[in-house]
Amino acid sequence: MQLRSRYPSPRRRTTELRPASSGRHVLVRILVADDSVAVRRCLCGFLDRHDGWHVCDEVSNGREAVERFQQVRPDVIVLDFQMPEMNGLEAARLIVGLSPKTPILMVTTYPSKQLSDEAKKVGIRGACAKTDINSIVDAVGALLREETYFPN
Numbered sequence: 022m023q024l025r026s027r028y029p030s031p032r033r034r035t036t037e038l039r040p041a042s043s044g045r046h047v048l049v050r051i052l053v054a055d056d057s058v059a060v061r062r063c064l065c066g067f068l069d070r071h072d073g074w075h076v077c078d079e080v081s082n083g084r085e086a087v088e089r090f091q092q093v094r095p096d097v098i099v100l101d102f103q104m105p106e107m108n109g110l111e112a113a114r115l116i117v118g119l120s121p122k123t124p125i126l127m128v129t130t131y132p133s134k135q136l137s138d139e140a141k142k143v144g145i146r147g148a149c150a151k152t153d154i155n156s157i158v159d160a161v162g163a164l165l166r167e168e169t170y171f172p173n
Contacts, residue, residue, distance in 0.1 A: 100125055103130070
């Protein structure tokens with residue numbers, strides 16, 4: 022699967038730039054969960070290149086997503102819907118129970134209104150097609166601004 026992008030490869034900055042309550046700047050830390058190694062690499066590459074964003078960890082299934090969330094406490098989670106051991110909805114339900122304020126973006130190969138509605142019910146704040154990297158970048162940005170992202 023090839024992800025499409027309308028964005029050129031941006032230069033990576035070594036410092037970022039979200040003000041913390043202490044007045045210093047920190048990177049936005051992102052956890053990526055997808056069972057496909059190729060998709061994870063692509064997502065991580067695009068997200069990591071965005072100024073101020075850093076993929077702090079990646080996992081291959083829903084169970085690992087919940088466990089790793091508890092260990093690293095990322096600022097945002099990009100979570101595939103179809104994964105082994107525990108799907109994205111089940112993992113999100115558990116994560117939202119632990120931390121209702123952590124924004125979760127569900128990505129899927131087959132987005133639908135029905136899936137978006139189910140995602141909203143469990144507390145997911147955005148859902149989009151994983152094959153369109155532009156929507157993923159836009160969606161993460163929206164979640165960081167405390168908005169939702171459900172294009173369909």
